[in-house]
Amino acid sequence: MLNQIKNNPHFPYLCTSKTNPMLELNYIRENAAEVAARLAIKNIDAAASLQKIIDIDARRREAQKQLDDNLAESNAIARQVGDLFKSGKAAEAGELKARTAELKILAKDLAESLDNLTVEQNNLLVLLPNVPHPSVPKGKTPEDNEIVHSEGEMPKLYEGAVPHWDLASKYDIIDFELGNKVTGAGFPFYKGQGARLQRALINFFLDNAVEAGYREIQPPLVVNEASGYGTGQLPDKDGQMYFCEVDKLYLIPTAEVPITNIYRDVIVKAADFPIKNAAYSNCFRREAGSYGKDVRGLNRLHQFDKVEIVQIQHPDNSYQTLEEMREYVAGLLRKLELPFRVLKLCGGDMSFTSSLTYDFEVYSAAQQRWLEVSSVSNFESFQANRMKLRFKDESGKTRLCHTLNGSALALPRIVASLLENNQTADGIRMPAALVKYTGFEMIK
RNA sequence: GGAGAGAUGGCCGAGUGGUCGAAGGCGCACGCCUGGAAAGUGUGUAUAUGCCAAAAGCGUAUCAUGGGUUCGAAUCCCAUUCUCUCCGCCA
Numbered sequence: 001m002l003n004q005i006k007n008n009p010h011f012p013y014l015c016t017s018k019t020n021p022m023l024e025l026n027y028i029r030e031n032a033a034e035v036a037a038r039l040a041i042k043n044i045d046a047a048a049s050l051q052k053i054i055d056i057d058a059r060r061r062e063a064q065k066q067l068d069d070n071l072a073e074s075n076a077i078a079r080q081v082g083d084l085f086k087s088g089k090a091a092e093a094g095e096l097k098a099r100t101a102e103l104k105i106l107a108k109d110l111a112e113s114l115d116n117l118t119v120e121q122n123n124l125l126v127l128l129p130n131v132p133h134p135s136v137p138k139g140k141t142p143e144d145n146e147i148v149h150s151e152g153e154m155p156k157l158y159e160g161a162v163p164h165w166d167l168a169s170k171y172d173i174i175d176f177e178l179g180n181k182v183t184g185a186g187f188p189f190y191k192g193q194g195a196r197l198q199r200a201l202i203n204f205f206l207d208n209a210v211e212a213g214y215r216e217i218q219p220p221l222v223v224n225e226a227s228g229y230g231t232g233q234l235p236d237k238d239g240q241m242y243f244c245e246v247d248k249l250y251l252i253p254t255a256e257v258p259i260t261n262i263y264r265d266v267i268v269k270a271a272d273f274p275i276k277n278a279a280y281s282n283c284f285r286r287e288a289g290s291y292g293k294d295v296r297g298l299n300r301l302h303q304f305d306k307v308e309i310v311q312i313q314h315p316d317n318s319y320q321t322l323e324e325m326r327e328y329v330a331g332l333l334r335k336l337e338l339p340f341r342v343l344k345l346c347g348g349d350m351s352f353t354s355s356l357t358y359d360f361e362v363y364s365a366a367q368q369r370w371l372e373v374s375s376v377s378n379f380e381s382f383q384a385n386r387m388k389l390r391f392k393d394e395s396g397k398t399r400l401c402h403t404l405n406g407s408a409l410a411l412p413r414i415v416a417s418l419l420e421n422n423q424t425a426d427g428i429r430m431p432a433a434l435v436k437y438t439g440f441e442m443i444k
Numbered sequence: 445g446g447a448g449a450g451a452u453g454g455c456c457g458a459g460u461g462g463u464c465g466a467a468g469g470c471g472c473a474c475g476c477c478u479g480g481a482a483a484g485u486g487u488g489u490a491u492a493u494g495c496c497a498a499a500a501g502c503g504u505a506u507c508a509u510g511g512g513u514u515c516g517a518a519u520c521c522c523a524u525u526c527u528c529u530c531c532g533c534c535a
Binding site for chain 1: 454462463490491493494495503504505514515516
């Protein structure tokens with residue numbers, strides 16, 4: 001991991017003395033044992049690293065104090081010299097100048113060692129993932145995730161039922177070959193009723209989000225480096241994003257990045273909580289290292305469509321909000337009549353940035369597989385700390401907000417299960433809630 | 445792509461070397477005034493960090509970013525980034 005960071009072309013940017021790390025330093029300093037224990041749930045042994053961070057911190061603060069004292073003296077002298085000049089005592093001023101010269105040399109050293117210590121400390125901090133919520137189960141693989149909810153009836157398929165990639169060509173609604181020709185694997189064309197179904201789902205999801213109180217946003221699809229860092233994609237997932245070298249811009253892997261970064265360096269009003277934004281966007285993911293049945297058909301694409309919901313909340317209310325968002329996503333799947341289950345991710349399967357994550361999986365009957373269609377997470381103050389997203393609390397104190405987001409929903413796997421689960425000998429039936437959006441009841 | 449102008453606090457906007465963290469205005473908060481409101485009026489209103497158990501207080505840094513000149517920089521010099529205007533190109 002450290003090498004990964006060191007070889008990262010963004011290393012200089014990420015690890016300056018001004019980099020705001022992930023976990024709050026004060027929190028680490030006062031709760032090192034607890035942080036270590038909780039990171040262990042993510043299978044990370046951080047004890048040594050934490051101790052090092054705390055040691056460096058003591059030295060850093062000492063250096064800061066020395067530097068500040070030095071500068072204070074310089075400033076005092078400068079004021080005196082000014083006064084002396086004004087009252088025509090140039091000779092006395094000359095003596096004082098000599099002292100500032102000394103101080104200046106010293107200050108340079110002090111500033112340098114302060115900077116070095118800060119960089120060293122940030123290099124360690126930047127590698128620490130977010131601490132998981134106490135309820136997160138220990139575990140290493142997706143098998144260790146906890147199924148917290150299941151709902152819906154398993155579809156009974158007719159005898160000629162086939163997986164969605166066969167349905168795609170049978171009805172000529174999604175063309176993977178054409179995508180290969182024009183772009184490459186993982187960039188399909190949607191055609192005719194397939195394209196219409198995409199548009200229908202996007203509108204359906206956005207209308208539902210707006211009805212639930214989210215503000216609709218159309219974000220840029222490319223972002224700068226600072227934004228990638230703010231939401232935690234950088235440096236952790238650098239290799240997973242498409243990068244435009246000439247302009248130093250990243251194609252977004254999710255609308256979460258531009259939407260949450262709206263609030264980078266912002267101090268919001270407590271009265272505005274909860275802040276709710278939703279956006280439809282294309283998402284671009286390189287998916288380096290994926291292969292096999294996971295990438296067949298719509299199961300994993302390089303470009304796909306997704307509606308994302310993002311909330312900014314008061315720290316006291318963020319877990320209640322997480323449950324609300326979870327219920328909201330469940331409601332969408334209910335309306336689409338898809339059988340689904342909800343998993344609470346185990347420590348080993350959680351993302352770098354998350355404190356608690358629920359994954360939603362729908363059952364895709366012809367493949368006989370569960371497909372992840374949504375991930376709803378509370379990041380607590382992790383992203384907020386990185387992007388300096390804060391609010392003023394009741395006593396006027398500036399504190400970090402909590403950020404949350406969730407897919408609501410990602411399209412391709414929804415389409416896969418809709419096609420597979422609803423196929424009949426006469427065509428593919430659309431769920432009732434979607435008909436006013438598609439304009440048709442059957443794909444034929 | 446060519447030429448020019450610019451970047452100051454939540455916003456507008458003054459400030460070309462000496463208590464400038466920064467005038468003035470707007471906004472905001474609280475108070476007075478009012479039956480209530482408006483108007484008027486008074487006070488307050490950045491962030492980070494260090495010392496301190498903490499508050500108070502004090503120190504330090506921050507006028508796009510990074511360097512430099514100087515005893516002293518928002519102010520002078522250099523580099524970078526970004527924004528705007530005009531021209532060209534173009535949906």
